[in-house]
Amino acid sequence: MCRHLLQRGYSVTTTTRTRSRAEPLLAEGARWAETPAAVAAASDVVFTMVGFPEDVRAVTLGPVGTLSGARRGAVLVDMTTSEPTLAIEIAERAASQGVHALDAPVSGGDVGARNGSLSIMVGGPVEVFEAVRPCFEAMGTTIVRHGGHGAGQHAKMVNQILIASTMVAMAEGLVYASRVGLDVEAVLASVASGAAGSWSLSNLAPRVVAGNFAPGFIVDHMVKDLGIALAEAKRAQLALPGLALAEQLYVALQAQGRGRDGTQSLVHALAGLSGLSWPPPPR
Amino acid sequence: MCRHLLQRGYSVTTTTRTRSRAEPLLAEGARWAETPAAVAAASDVVFTMVGFPEDVRAVTLGPVGTLSGARRGAVLVDMTTSEPTLAIEIAERAASQGVHALDAPVSGGDVGARNGSLSIMVGGPVEVFEAVRPCFEAMGTTIVRHGGHGAGQHAKMVNQILIASTMVAMAEGLVYASRVGLDVEAVLASVASGAAGSWSLSNLAPRVVAGNFAPGFIVDHMVKDLGIALAEAKRAQLALPGLALAEQLYVALQAQGRGRDGTQSLVHALAGLSGLSWPPPPR
Numbered sequence: 001m002c003r004h005l006l007q008r009g010y011s012v013t014t015t016t017r018t019r020s021r022a023e024p025l026l027a028e029g030a031r032w033a034e035t036p037a038a039v040a041a042a043s044d045v046v047f048t049m050v051g052f053p054e055d056v057r058a059v060t061l062g063p064v065g066t067l068s069g070a071r072r073g074a075v076l077v078d079m080t081t082s083e084p085t086l087a088i089e090i091a092e093r094a095a096s097q098g099v100h101a102l103d104a105p106v107s108g109g110d111v112g113a114r115n116g117s118l119s120i121m122v123g124g125p126v127e128v129f130e131a132v133r134p135c136f137e138a139m140g141t142t143i144v145r146h147g148g149h150g151a152g153q154h155a156k157m158v159n160q161i162l163i164a165s166t167m168v169a170m171a172e173g174l175v176y177a178s179r180v181g182l183d184v185e186a187v188l189a190s191v192a193s194g195a196a197g198s199w200s201l202s203n204l205a206p207r208v209v210a211g212n213f214a215p216g217f218i219v220d221h222m223v224k225d226l227g228i229a230l231a232e233a234k235r236a237q238l239a240l241p242g243l244a245l246a247e248q249l250y251v252a253l254q255a256q257g258r259g260r261d262g263t264q265s266l267v268h269a270l271a272g273l274s275g276l277s278w279p280p281p282p283r
Numbered sequence: 284m285c286r287h288l289l290q291r292g293y294s295v296t297t298t299t300r301t302r303s304r305a306e307p308l309l310a311e312g313a314r315w316a317e318t319p320a321a322v323a324a325a326s327d328v329v330f331t332m333v334g335f336p337e338d339v340r341a342v343t344l345g346p347v348g349t350l351s352g353a354r355r356g357a358v359l360v361d362m363t364t365s366e367p368t369l370a371i372e373i374a375e376r377a378a379s380q381g382v383h384a385l386d387a388p389v390s391g392g393d394v395g396a397r398n399g400s401l402s403i404m405v406g407g408p409v410e411v412f413e414a415v416r417p418c419f420e421a422m423g424t425t426i427v428r429h430g431g432h433g434a435g436q437h438a439k440m441v442n443q444i445l446i447a448s449t450m451v452a453m454a455e456g457l458v459y460a461s462r463v464g465l466d467v468e469a470v471l472a473s474v475a476s477g478a479a480g481s482w483s484l485s486n487l488a489p490r491v492v493a494g495n496f497a498p499g500f501i502v503d504h505m506v507k508d509l510g511i512a513l514a515e516a517k518r519a520q521l522a523l524p525g526l527a528l529a530e531q532l533y534v535a536l537q538a539q540g541r542g543r544d545g546t547q548s549l550v551h552a553l554a555g556l557s558g559l560s561w562p563p564p565p566r
Binding site for chain 2: 084107108109112119121142144146147151154155157158159160161162163164165166168169170172173175176177179180181182183186187189190191193194195196197198199200201203217229232233236237238239240241242243245246249270273274276280283
């Protein structure tokens with residue numbers, strides 16, 4: 001994402017916890033700063049993308065966080081998948097210092113980041129969004145403002161809610177197919193292009209069949225995201241039983257030591273529930 | 284499906300409970316018979332497609348069912364989505380009279396039937412499958428033999444298991460989006476083409492947004508199919524909690540008087556669970 005900004009001619013200052021990770025970007029012209037605050041002091045627009053909401057809080061609102069160094073009129077853009085309420089809190093704290101904020105989580109994975117084809121879901125004032133849009137257009141192809149502060153995070157939660165039960169569908173379909181003695185690849189040939197089809201089925205089921213549980217997207221991050229979605233649904237007084245089930249199956253994967261697996265590892269939770277391993281033997 | 288056989292030059296004899304439904308086909312050259320047995324007496328290959336397993340049993344094994352009229356060496360092909368165990372029973376009873384059988388349920392809906400683009404999932408002996416293949420090729424574009432008797436039904440159950448929780452994903456995503464105050468169409472623009480994407484999201488979510496709950500595929504038939512899948516999973520000693528949840532949500536729709544709605548009506552069950560109607564008001 002940073003590289004795409006450099007390639008469009010933007011002047012970029014960057015920091016990471018592990019400087020060596022930034023070296024390729026520094027070689028391409030990015031400047032190094034020691035802290036998020038120092039990045040902000042050098043920047044008109046400050047993008048953050050970290051792991052968990054507590055990381056967002058630290059890197060944004062902490063002692064050497066971006067807000068502490070931000071110039072008046074700057075824009076803080078958090079692209080982490082995080083809590084809508086935290087996005088609102090950041091925006092309020094920023095506003096009190098004359099600083100703007102947007103929440104702008106993405107989907108599309110490492111491939112989308114590399115290719116500049118991310119879907120970017122934005123929350124915040126329309127004029128701030130429009131000011132930052134050229135930067136978003138460097139990184140993504142689907143750029144939609146969903147409303148005020150937090151709306152980008154809510155849209156991303158919809159994305160994760162959709163993935164959660166679609167993955168349960170995939171895992172249960174694969175486990176059933178194997179358990180009743182079908183050739184799973186033949187079944188995928190019959191069903192993947194029809195009404196049962198999904199991105200998960202087309203892209204992740206073949207990895208399961210190949211015994212490939214490397215991430216894509218790790219279970220630990222899915223547990224984080226689904227926990228946020230469940231908390232937000234509860235706050236909105238909305239019961240989402242499919243989401244709750246999916247979250248528990250991912251927690252089961254963490255219990256199995258599979259937190260760093262890709263989410264397609266879900267077949268292990270489904271099989272394990274019945275005392276089986278993947279692939280279950282035909283019965 | 285019958286019309287495609289006629290158009291390929293096959294001689295077709297047909298029956299239905301309501302003769303007027305068959306008139307367009309009779310006008311195109313199909314011959315009428317009064318009973319399934321009479322159809323079978325006039326045919327080398329006998330296709331049945333009805334509603335529920337009890338209908339399959341009646342039309343195949345009943346007093347005027349296809350088997351009672353079938354010639355030695357004929358093939359009974361049941362294309363209803365039905366029980367794998369019933370498919371095996373039909374095949375065994377047929378074999379005792381020198382008659383062959385295949386189970387061959389389909390996916391692709393009324394559009395796939397009309398266009399000859401169905402996916403046909405076949406169970407039964409390979410030589411019987413190969414003998415009937417030209418007929419299948421008149422009706423479908425994806426034709427896969429999945430194993431012996433019942434395997435076609437098992438493959439179709441995988442299809443329905445996949446649809447079941449993918450639809451829960453869609454319904455929960457839409458209800459959450461509406462409840463937290465997002466523009467649902469804007470959210471679909473952000474998420475439908477990425478990792479959250481599915482056939483359901485692309486094809487049925489827009490109908491929900493438009494308030495269109497006409498079927499496609501009716502809730503009553505989904506309850507039938509998911510009941511078969513749950514029974515088969517139990518028989519295979521396999522717990523499928525996502526499938527069980529989905530089945531209960533469709534049962535809830537029946538309880539709401541929505542059994543003849545399209546399956547996208549699932550948003551009503553999800554909203555109703557929290558005491559809301561679709562679309563839920565933002566909170």
